[in-house]
Amino acid sequence: MSKEMILEKIQQAAQTLKEKKIDMWLIFVRESSNIKDPSMDMVVGTNCTWQTAYIITKDGDTTAILGSLDVPNMKTIGTYKNVVGYVKSIKEPLLAAFNKYRPNKIAINYSRDSNLADGLTHGMYLELIDYLKDTPYADRLVSSEEIVNTLRGRKTPSELNLMKAAIKETLEIFDEATKFIKVGVSEKEIAAHMKKIVKERGFGLSWEADYCPSVFTGPDTAGAHAGPTDRKVQPGHVLNIDFGISYQGYCSDLQRTWYILKEGESKAPEEVQKGFDVIKNSIQLSAKAMKPGKQGCEIDDIARRYILENGYEEFPHALGHQVGRMAHDGGGLLAPRWERYGSLPFKRIEESEVYTIEPRLPIKDYGIATIEEEVVVTKDGCEFLSSPQQEIILIK
Numbered sequence: 001m002s003k004e005m006i007l008e009k010i011q012q013a014a015q016t017l018k019e020k021k022i023d024m025w026l027i028f029v030r031e032s033s034n035i036k037d038p039s040m041d042m043v044v045g046t047n048c049t050w051q052t053a054y055i056i057t058k059d060g061d062t063t064a065i066l067g068s069l070d071v072p073n074m075k076t077i078g079t080y081k082n083v084v085g086y087v088k089s090i091k092e093p094l095l096a097a098f099n100k101y102r103p104n105k106i107a108i109n110y111s112r113d114s115n116l117a118d119g120l121t122h123g124m125y126l127e128l129i130d131y132l133k134d135t136p137y138a139d140r141l142v143s144s145e146e147i148v149n150t151l152r153g154r155k156t157p158s159e160l161n162l163m164k165a166a167i168k169e170t171l172e173i174f175d176e177a178t179k180f181i182k183v184g185v186s187e188k189e190i191a192a193h194m195k196k197i198v199k200e201r202g203f204g205l206s207w208e209a210d211y212c213p214s215v216f217t218g219p220d221t222a223g224a225h226a227g228p229t230d231r232k233v234q235p236g237h238v239l240n241i242d243f244g245i246s247y248q249g250y251c252s253d254l255q256r257t258w259y260i261l262k263e264g265e266s267k268a269p270e271e272v273q274k275g276f277d278v279i280k281n282s283i284q285l286s287a288k289a290m291k292p293g294k295q296g297c298e299i300d301d302i303a304r305r306y307i308l309e310n311g312y313e314e315f316p317h318a319l320g321h322q323v324g325r326m327a328h329d330g331g332g333l334l335a336p337r338w339e340r341y342g343s344l345p346f347k348r349i350e351e352s353e354v355y356t357i358e359p360r361l362p363i364k365d366y367g368i369a370t371i372e373e374e375v376v377v378t379k380d381g382c383e384f385l386s387s388p389q390q391e392i393i394l395i396k
Contacts, residue, residue: 037119206244
């Protein structure tokens with residue numbers, strides 16, 4: 001992430017602090033190349049060795065307190081106005097910063113629902129409490145979940161441009177995959193071909209290489225979040241691929257569906273076409289209902305109900321998640337009211353957030369039909385960032 005984009009996100013963080021009526025955001029870390037707080041890539045831009053405090057205030061002031069040998073690097077990076085070094089202990093300069101700003105609410109990175117706002121380790125939390133025990137600040141600590149979710153969720157124009165580029169490149173690689181798919185090739189061979197293109201073009205993968213891309217052909221496949229196997233493409237298979245790239249630090253996450261024609265077929269069988277159309281229509285209905293202020297569960301309801309009404313079983317996951325610097329970028333979800341999702345389905349959708357919409361359904365004896373698109377929330381609705389798949393892709 002460039003220095004300019006980090007400064008852009010720091011400014012956005014300050015505005016968010018003011019909006020949420022929180023005085024200070026503290027990122028408290030050590031040996032961050034080993035255990036990195038997920039927020040550091042957005043608002044720091046480098047790693048640290050010893051106990052380090054990165055402070056952003058609602059007025060936009062920034063202070064980094066680091067072990068003295070980390071100071072030259074931090075000054076070179078240039079993302080924080082005040083850079084303070086220490087030798088023996090961080091306690092004294094840390095308390096001096098607290099006394100300078102006198103915050104009434106201090107956001108620290110813990111969260112029960114959002115892993116990307118849960119970067120403060122338990123050990124560092126205990127250290128912080130120990131440093132603050134004789135001060136009024138120990139009772140002023142709050143979760144940074146709202147800050148982190150907003151910062152990751154509300155995409156700036158610069159971020160959106162990178163995400164659009166990632167999506168464009170991803171769709172082009174799907175086109176290359178279509179040319180490669182044929183009867184007799186295995187899921188692993190298709191995945192290897194796509195990864196070869198990713199490497200040649202200088203991109204990264206949106207998630208672990210073991211199952212990016214995930215390739216599923218035919219009935220009784222392993223399902224979502226599993227790696228490709230030696231199973232070979234056969235006539236009469238529905239095939240789908242879940243895939244995304246990392247482009248200059250921003251991810252894509254898309255899925256497409258193919259049908260492998262049997263001898264004498266010129267189109268997909270009626271039951272395959274129906275399954276595909278139900279998925280396609282459920283995405284459009286969901287997107288049509290999305291707008292700022294809606295709860296994620298309300299959007300999930302629309303697709304889930306439509307699929308059930310058409311005679312298919314309920315899909316066993318959320319309808320969609322946010323995308324950004326990671327494929328699953330935290331914050332609210334388009335999700336059912338299930339205990340496993342905690343409070344996330346009830347969070348309000350906000351302008352400039354980017355979500356996937358990805359329902360799925362099984363087509364008996366053929367495979368899984370699924371499409372995954374990406375949308376950005378606008379002032380009064382949403383717009384597709386990906387070109388929606390309108391027709392099932394046929395392979396002769």
